[in-house]
Amino acid sequence: MPEPHEPAEGAIAGTGAGGAMDLAASEATTLSPDGTGAAGPGGGPGTPARSLWSDAWRDLRRNPVFIISGLIILFLVFISLWPSAIASGDPLDCDLANAQKGSSPGHPFGYNGQGCDVYTRTVYGARASVTVGVCATLGVAVLGSVLGGLAGFFGGAWDAILSRITDIFFAIPVVLGGLVLLSVVTSNTVWPVIGFMVLLGWPQISRIARGSVITAKQNDYVQAARALGASNPRMLLRHIAPNAVAPVIVVATIALGTYIALEATLSYLGVGLKPPTVSWGIDISAASQYIRNAPHMLLWPAGALAITVLAFIMLGDAVRDALDPKLR
Amino acid sequence: MGRYVIRRLLQMIPVFIGATLLIFLMVNVMGDPVAGLCGDRKCDPATAAQLKKEFGLDKPVWQQYATYMGNVFTGDFGTAFNGQKVTELMSTAFPVTIRLTLVAVVFEIVIGITLGVLTGLRRGRPVDTLVLILTLVVISVPTFVTGLLLQLLLGVQWSVIKPSVSSEATVDELIVPGLVLASVSLAYVTRLTRTSIAENRRADYVRTAVAKGLPRRRVITRHLLRNSLIPVITFIGTDVGALMGGAIVTERIFNIHGVGFQLYQGILRQSTQTVVGFVTVLVLVFLVANLIVDLLYAVLDPRIRYA
Amino acid sequence: MRGATQAKWAACAVVVVLTATACGGGGGGGDGSGVVGSSWGDPQNPLEPANTNEVQGGKVLDMIFRGLKRYDPKTGEAKDMVAESIDTEDSQNFTVKIKDGWKFSDGESVTAKSFVDAWNYGAHLKNNQKNAYFFGYIEGYDKVHPEKGDATADTLSGLKVKDERTFTVKLTQKFSTWPDTLGYPAFAPLPKAFFDKHDAWLSKPVGNGPYTVKSYQKGSKMELRKWDGYQGDDKAENGGVDLKVYTDNNTAYTDLMAGNLDLVDDVPASQLKNAKSDLGDRYINTPAGIIQTLAFPFYGDKWTKPGVEKVRQGLSRAINREQITETIFQKTRTPAKDWTSPVLGKDGGYSDDACGDWCEYDAAEAKKLVEEGGGIPGGTLKISYNADTGSHKEWVDAVCNSINKALGNDRSCVGNPVGTFADFRSQASQQKLDGAWRAGWQMDYPLIQNFLEPNYFTDASSNDGKFSDKGFDKLINEANGETDTAKAVTKFQDAEKILAQKMPAIPLWYQNGSAGYSDRVSDVALNQFSVPVYEKIKVN
DSSP states (O other), X not given: OOOOSOHHHHHHXXXXXXXXXXXXXXXXXXXXXXXXXXXXXXXXXXXOXXXXXXXXXXXXXXOHHHHHHHHHHHHHHHHHHOGGGTXXXXXXXXXXXXXXOXXXXXXXXXXXXXXXXXXXXXXXXXXXXXXXXHHHHHHHXXXXXXHHHXXXXXXXXXXXXXXXXXXXXXXXXXXXHXXXXXXXXXXXXXXXXXXXXXXXXXXXXXXXXXXXXHXXXXXXXXXXXXXXXXXXXXXXXXXXXXXHHHHHHHHHHHHHHHHHHHHHHHHHTTOSOOTXXXXXXXXXXXXXXXXXXXXHHHXXXXXXXXXXXXXXXXXXXXXXXXXXXXXX | OHHHHHHHHHHHHHHHHHHHHHHHHHHHHTOOSGGGGGTTSOOOHHXXXXXXXXXXXXXXXXXXXXHHHHHHHXXXXXXXXXXXXXXXXXXXXXXXXHHHHHHHHHHIIIIIIHHHHHHHHTTTSHHHHHHHHHHHHHHHSOHHHHHHHHIXXXXXXXXXXXXXXXXXXXXXXXXXXXXXHHXXXXXXXXXXXXXXXXXXXXXXXXXXXXXXXXXXXXXXXXXXXXXXXXXXXXXXXXXXXXXXXXXXXXXXXXXXXXXXXXXXXXXXXXXXXXXXXXXXXXXXXXXXXXXXXXHHHHHHOTTOOXX | OXXXXXXXXXXXXXXXXXHHHHHHTTOOSOXXXXXXXXXXXXXXXXXXXXXXXXXXXXXXXXXXXXXXXXXXXXXXXXXXXXXXXXXXXXXXXXXXXXXXXXXXXTSOBOOHHHHHHHHHHHHOGXXXXXXXXXXXXXXXXXXXXXXXXXXXXXXXXXXXXXXXXXXXXXXXXXXXXXXXXXXXXGGOOOOHHHHXXXXXXXXXXXXXXXXXXXEEETTTEEEEEEOTTOOSSOOOSSSEEEEEEOSOHHHHHHHHHTTSOSEESSOOXXXXXXXXXXXXXXXXXXXXXXXEEEEOOSSSXXXXXXXXXXXXXXXXXXXXXXXXXHHTTTTSEEEOSSSSOGGGHHHHTOOTTSSGGGGSOOHHHHHHHHHHTTSSTTSOEEEEEESSSTTHHHHHHHHHXXXXXXXXXXXXXXXXXXXXXXXXXXXXXXXXXXXXXXXXXXXXXXXXXXXXXXXXXXXXXXXXXXXXXXXXXXXXXXXXXXXXXXXXXXXXXXXXXXXXXXXXXXXXXXXXXXXXXXXXXXXXXXXXXXXXXXXXOEEO
């Protein structure tokens, strides 16, 4: 399967760099070591797309990793929507008189430095983290797929310009960009943090999407559709997109976990989410100062964060295994 | 090959200009840097105006950028607000960060690849599962938590290391910070190697080699490893740029006076000159690392030829 | 309360006597050659005397320079140092005579010209010196440092060199305590090398103080060594000081724990709880001339409506100062009772009842007052602070929690972190903050005037909230014109009473200097500006 397109670009699409955000992309490369970054669909000529997805689903249903991570994620989504279902307290109800106290009846995780109940705050913190993770991933996936897909589909000057723009955003170190951009934000909602992640995260997906669109474009049935006079939008949406989307989904799922962890790092540097938003990142960074006196303040939010990130990465792993025919 | 390199170098120019312009605009969004220079009181207006004039802050942004880039090409990276030449800061900061990055890369190569090969060859066995879970845990815990914990345990409780790094930043002081910096990438290298080895083990050429009766060790090192390491090496290569720019957290925890430290300081002080200067160099490192990785790719994988 | 304070003073005196005898006995094992390792922050500005306005650069200047006067590290009294005499007959024209024999460490003699040149440099607009306003009282300042446009003179017309060791100063107005301001680093003398080889001087400053700079690695480390040629009587009692830059004072504290560092002069709030158990009596906590307040904006219409001062008074009563200073700050802050500082002393104008009930916590009264005043404008009080330094998040969150609890509403108050100090200051000084913000004031000199006028006088330099009250202004003007100190202080205190009525800023607490040190060193103390008195430190 000799590749007529520029191999160098393919190599970049596979490797990439720029901090935690695109680590996942690198891993996804192994889906196809031919350097295009594209996964399964184009792999076996004549494999109908539908059977790939139904095969994958059948695989997933039987994969314990998928079931466990799926259940954890369902639980997280549930408490993000209805935290009061399992925590009766108010996360903002804090009494300094209780500062740093250990666990007591009714307050199993103890109190934090401000005398807030750690259990309640850990439960309520899920909402911000899940919102940041899901919204940032959606934004990155949509923006990255559209720009990367267009570059791959149209090629030529479009590709050259879009790829250079991708490189520009890729070259900015992520944590640094966060420090600079978020240090001026005054809003205390989750949106600036999400916006920043989308702004600096899309190149990762864009490269994957571009590579897989280029591969999908060369498939026989796409060439046939073109010969039959199908319009560009129709070809993109009906024929190419369904076949190119698998690697994007894989990378996006793994990236979701890294976005949640990134939010905590930004909080540690003082530019993450702001009160009265309750988030694990805020609590972890506050507790990290008191790590010697009251490790319980750090343990619970950090544990919850780690489990969440773990669940999403495991889900991404399972999805990748299912979508990669070579590993069957 | 030569033509390819030239074309890639030409492509770097717009990326370089775009990335520096982007960071320049971002730093400018941060607002008036002079206000923070006078402590908790207001700067006297005449001095503030004079300072702005001297640093060129009274000019439109595009003009500031043009002047700045013009100076950069003559090797003048400007002066930070505290009167220190940015090149002077770079000459002390970069060697430290390069050492730190090297330590981190060595960890990635030695531990990451070893564990990856081990698990790749023993896919599905307890060792494999254990390492896989370990890598997931490392990836899930934020670096700053890992760093603070190691600092507390090794530095204070058990007194194995000094909790912070001296300004000489010798390699032995950088071992623990290097491990912390490398940790997440390390986990990825392990996983990447593992997948790659497992995949190539079933490749035709490996079967052929085994069928020829070559010793197992030779099959693994000469055939399997060489091909499986291609994605790993490209990953590590591009990771160099990310490690250098991403050391802000690690350098802060261990008080390492490297690039991340200067960048953090520069951002807090809103010192445009420091931030833009350091990022400019980091962007260059990133671009060059990318180019080298792509060339390396061709060297390792004979199927790829650059025209 | 008063009795307790006196007991404490007595105890301090005993400690001082004991230490003195211990030192006099010469029982210590140190031979005075040991080097102290101390935490440092990268100075914000170039290390020029008139350009250094923060503690980190101030530390260095305090070691390498001696000016005409020096504030006694214990009492804060301005004592002659290089000055032999500073005489005046009319409180406006001063004759300064300097002592013979003083030298800079490069061998040059300290002369009248060293001072006059330094002051002219510091005052001139083209040199961008951030402390230039210190020279504002000297005649001719408006020519070398006009508010707008370029300077029309090169030197201050009020400064004249008479001979090698004498110069005269003419002020624009009568200012009887002007000599007491001369302990500031901005008034230090400068050697010729400063002007001739400026860049070289900046990379290795040369002064006339007890220490010389051995090496300076910018942004990272400075090594200072005892200078044997020093002329003053406060010679260094150690071999030198190594200053090491930390971005995170938690790391500095961790280093102190690990025996990697001898002195941390800013113990982070989160470690205060450990400090006593970690360090025992090697932890010091001494009053400094710093007060923290919550300032309010008087430029919008939110906080200017009649009756809204009741809301501010109510908020003040909703803050449980005792609990916060105890839990968050481990008593390194003292609940505020007025708008000045206890280091002034009663005679200097400190009063423990100027704020009165308004500074006493009472949740029920607080709620009543806020309701009477029409509730918090906009429903929520936003307290802005800079998140990058100074452990502000902890106490702002605690203040908000206290207010929320008192008012029975979780959304009454919320902290608003601003990413960087620079951005925070620029928002405050350009009147862009629409809620309250943290305001800190560190005194320039120990006078009540310095706490009130710059902060609350109409359009004063640090009156970021644009508070304005005719009665207050009038009393301040009268106090400034008063020649009798006691009468002036009374007038200032009358003015302070207006602050209690209008509550333009809620006094929170007086800040102490806190420091911890290793068992390698002894005789560590902080002065009123919370800077360690390095030359007195002994290395065992």
